[in-house]
Amino acid sequence: MQHDGTRVDHSEQSKEVLAMTDQTRDISTDEVCVLIPTLDEAATIGDVIDGFHQQGYTTVVVVDGGSTDETRSIARDRGAEVIVQSGDGKGQAVREALEYITVPYVLMVDGDGTYDPADADAMVEPLSNGYDHVIGNRFADMDDDAMTSLNRFGNSLINRSFRFIHGADHTDILSGYRAFTVDSFERLSLTADGFTIETELAVECVKNGIKTTVVPVSYSARPDHSETNLHPITDGATIILALYTLAKTNNPLFYFGSLGVAGILSGSAIAGYVLWQWIQFQQGHEILAIVSAAAILLGVQLIMFGVLSDMLVTLHREQRRRLEQIARDRREE
Numbered sequence: 372m373q374h375d376g377t378r379v380d381h382s383e384q385s386k387e388v389l390a391m392t393d394q395t396r397d398i399s400t401d402e403v404c405v406l407i408p409t410l411d412e413a414a415t416i417g418d419v420i421d422g423f424h425q426q427g428y429t430t431v432v433v434v435d436g437g438s439t440d441e442t443r444s445i446a447r448d449r450g451a452e453v454i455v456q457s458g459d460g461k462g463q464a465v466r467e468a469l470e471y472i473t474v475p476y477v478l479m480v481d482g483d484g485t486y487d488p489a490d491a492d493a494m495v496e497p498l499s500n501g502y503d504h505v506i507g508n509r510f511a512d513m514d515d516d517a518m519t520s521l522n523r524f525g526n527s528l529i530n531r532s533f534r535f536i537h538g539a540d541h542t543d544i545l546s547g548y549r550a551f552t553v554d555s556f557e558r559l560s561l562t563a564d565g566f567t568i569e570t571e572l573a574v575e576c577v578k579n580g581i582k583t584t585v586v587p588v589s590y591s592a593r594p595d596h597s598e599t600n601l602h603p604i605t606d607g608a609t610i611i612l613a614l615y616t617l618a619k620t621n622n623p624l625f626y627f628g629s630l631g632v633a634g635i636l637s638g639s640a641i642a643g644y645v646l647w648q649w650i651q652f653q654q655g656h657e658i659l660a661i662v663s664a665a666a667i668l669l670g671v672q673l674i675m676f677g678v679l680s681d682m683l684v685t686l687h688r689e690q691r692r693r694l695e696q697i698a699r700d701r702r703e704e
């Protein structure tokens with residue numbers, strides 16, 4: 372079920388959600404752990420936990436990054452299990468928290484009150500229909516003041532780059548609202564510590580052939596008294612760099628090919644200059660000519676290396692698909 376990401380009528384949707392009981396749900400709420408990474412979210416964490424409890428999701432784990440406010444005590448008072456992460460950053464927190472989770476499904480959400488617990492059932496539902504990873508699309512129903520124009524521009528640039536480099540359209544790869552199976556999460560090789568965790572999740576899902584879908588969710592502004600942990604320029608630049616470096620194993624033709632093209636273009640520019648100097652002023656620039664030839668040669672080699680790596684990745688994917696098929700067949704026997 373691929374949702375189209377268009378705006379939905381949430382009053383209608385909430386009525387449906389309220390009407391849902393564990394008998395009508397394909398996945399029982401007991402099988403889902405709501406995972407909330409937090410850093411100084413005392414202003415909102417209580418309401419977020421209460422919201423999920425009201426929806427029937429009673430297993431809530433808060434993984435805290437050493438908040439200096441009341442976040443942990445409020446979370447404990449509201450009945451959540453609180454873990455303090457051993458390292459730094461949202462990415463490390465999520466990876467560590469997964470080691471404590473014993474149920475098969477995870478619903479991950481920010482602790483800043485920007486996502487709506489009423490969307491929880493819609494997020495979890497695709498997991499019962501064969502999907503392993505679900506991304507909540509914030510742009511489907513976003514409050515006008517929920518994102519600055521700089522953040523909107525950055526998100527659009529990042530989503531376009533993801534589509535171009537990694538060849539999949541996940542609409543809103545930086546969304547913090549995710550539902551996934553623990554099994555599929557364990558198949559991903561995640562190393563990101565900070566805010567690149569969402570980017571890494573999206574790329575690793577493509578790389579590992581994890582069945583991913585997008586569902587529309589609502590997204591509101593952070594309440595006035597709550598502080599962002601995000602630095603739009605530095606975190607945005609880190610995310611774009613992560614998209615590029617993650618192409619090394621997911622789309623090596625792009626990774627090495629773009630370096631190769633840069634080498635050829637700069638070599639050609641130097642060659643053009645050398646040629647112009649020689650024609651116009653009869654001045655030879657031997658050193659520059661050597662540099663230009665080296666840059667062009669290196670560029671061509673990098674493109675060839677990209678083509679070979681691309682072949683290796685394609686073969687590796689094919690082989691893994693077959694092995695997974697064999698493993699599935701064995702399980703069914």
Ligand SMILES: Nc1nc2c(ncn2[C@@H]2O[C@H](COP(=O)(O)OP(=O)(O)OP(=O)(O)O)[C@@H](O)[C@H]2O)c(=O)[nH]1
Nearest residue numbers: 408409410434435436460461464481482599600601
């Ligand atoms: N455990 C842990 N959680 C973190 C850390 N940094 C941020 N978080 C939490 O991760 C979630 C997402 O962070 P936000 O600051 O909301 O990032 P964002 O949603 O991209 O930015 P905003 O637009 O400001 O909401 C929030 O619940 C944060 O409290 C960290 O270092 N450790």
Ligand SMILES: [Mg+2]
Nearest residue numbers: 481483485547
């Ligand atoms: Mg947030």
